[in-house]
Amino acid sequence: MEQQTQQQIEDGGNNQAAGSSANTPIRLTNNRWAPTPPQLRILKGLYYDKGFKYPTPEQIQEICLHLKQYGQIEDKNVFFWFQNLKARERQLMRPIRKVRVGGSLDLNFGSTSSTDDGRSIDLNFGSTGPTGDDGSIDLNFGSPVGYGVDGSIMEQRGEYHQEIETLPLFPMHGENVLGNPKTTSEEGSAYGWYSGGWDDNNGGSCISLELSLNSSGAADMA
Amino acid sequence: MEQQTQQQIEDGGNNQAAGSSANTPIRLTNNRWAPTPPQLRILKGLYYDKGFKYPTPEQIQEICLHLKQYGQIEDKNVFFWFQNLKARERQLMRPIRKVRVGGSLDLNFGSTSSTDDGRSIDLNFGSTGPTGDDGSIDLNFGSPVGYGVDGSIMEQRGEYHQEIETLPLFPMHGENVLGNPKTTSEEGSAYGWYSGGWDDNNGGSCISLELSLNSSGAADMA
DNA sequence: GACGTATGAATGAATG
DNA sequence: CATTCATTCATACGTC
Structure with missing residues (x-):
């Protein structure tokens, strides 16, 4: 969607101390x-x-x-x-979750082989079954199994679960309007979130610092 | 960890697992x-x-x-x-950016004080400097090059004498961050500290001067 | 080929 | 300490 005009390419490293003298207007x-x-x-x-x-x-x-x-x-x-x-x-690091594949979501759709922009597409879900149970996500949308990207369409539809109440589409900036069951105190719990780390790298004394271009850099380009 | 120079390779190389029939190449x-x-x-x-x-x-x-x-x-x-x-x-849906600029913000740059904050402690990571611990945390690791305050790679490995001094970027919460005796109280209690201290909330100096952006004007005004 | 846009990824900053 | 928000960086891609 709209992205704020991002200002890139500032300087090789960063700039925060700034205010040095007559530059870095401190964006x-x-x-x-x-x-x-x-x-x-x-x-x-x-x-x-x-x-x-x-x-x-x-x-x-x-x-x-x-x-x-x-x-x-x-x-x-x-x-x-x-x-x-x-x-x-x-x-x-915490994917130690039992993959309860049995009885979870069910991806049963695959129509609209056209562009995928906008929601104007035929998102007529709830065709085969609005599901509306409880448990896990339910990706049961209408549309028959069109084509399988690779032929493996695994129609593993089983039981649909759903617990997502009718949460508003736009939670505004207020708060999480929905009392989503995030804190569902389940055994094991141990939420595993994602964030940084997939990349990161060594820790310790070895920092991969690259001393690229020195003076008039711009050695790379598109 | 800036992602500036660390755009890693998430999955390691493979991107399409199965899709390879009619339309796989998205990217x-x-x-x-x-x-x-x-x-x-x-x-x-x-x-x-x-x-x-x-x-x-x-x-x-x-x-x-x-x-x-x-x-x-x-x-x-x-x-x-x-x-x-x-x-x-x-x-x-949040362009509600009120551009209220009322407020004579006074960026008192060029403050001086110099060695006010730079206690010239040896933080030389891996530098040749033995960094005599004075009972502080030992931040002695090993590092190749040194960097300038501004991030520019300045091979000053060994010693860097800078007096960058805090130099506020803008009139933000200039409260008790400097040598304030904030933590004079007990420590190690809970991690609930830090709440409202740096919450800024300038009582009305919501400076959002978004005009000094590349307007060909001396942005320093030191 | 430069430029604008869309979007994945990363991380600082908060809040509960 | 868990989760989320906001901002920004980086890059693929379409377009002029």
Whole structure:
């Protein structure tokens, strides 16, 4: 959809300390802190190398103080950084969920072989069965099994479950209007979220810092 | 972790698992995942038709699992897909950007103070500097090059004497982030600290000056 | 081929 | 500590 005119290609690294002298007008989009390479290195070092995952407020302050040498940074940045890293790391590795394939969603559709833009397509779901049970997602839309991308159409329709109440299409900025069963205290629970980590990389002292172009860079192009 | 120079390869190379009959290539460039028509249909169906916008990790897994029939896909893809769709839609109907600029913001750049914050502590990661710990956290790792505050790679490995000084980017919450005795209280209690401290909320100085963007004007005004 | 747009991916910032 | 929001980066692609 609409994406805000993104401003790219600023400089090789980043720019936040900024205000140096007569440049880096500090884009307003720069409200968000971003660790400078050195800062990142230090943080990672602490986290991975030292296993500093639970820094105390004092330590956070100290770290922050030290990190200030490399750019503007506040305590909260450090705090959040650790929080996020921890959270993501944990939530990243946690696919230990029993794949209850039996009786879950059922993807039974495959029409509209045309473009896929807009919802104006024949999204006439609920053809074969509005389902409306409880349990899992139900992707039961109308349309017969048209073509299988690869022929494997696995019509594994079994029982449809649904629990998604009639949640509004647009939850506005208010809040999650729906009381979605997120906190369904199920055994095992252990939510596994996704975020960072699929990429990331080594932790420790080996940071893949690339010192690409030095002066008039722009060595690559499309 | 900036994704600036780390666009990784999510799945490792393979992108289409099965689809290879009539229409697979959505974005065959094995870089980032791209939903195959069937996948997209299903996802959209869930999102628009069912209003399924807040899938739980489990549901994501299920969806992903089923979507695999139509092509390579990972949990994170589903996760991101939903996240993005939600975000974009929200962003769409939220141009309520009040451009209120009332307020004489005074960016007092060029403050001075210099060594005010830079305690010239040796954070030399891997630098030659032994960084004599003064009872602080040991941030000694190993790092090749050094970076300038602005991120520019400055091979000053060994020592970097900078006095970047906080240098506020804009009149944001200039409260108790500096040498304030905020944590004078107990520490290590709970992680509930940090709440409302950096919440800014300028009582009315919602500076959103979005005019100093590339307007060919000396943006520094130091 | 540059440019604009659409969208996947990443992560900082919050909130509960 | 779990989950979500918001913003931005990066890139594929269509278009001029």
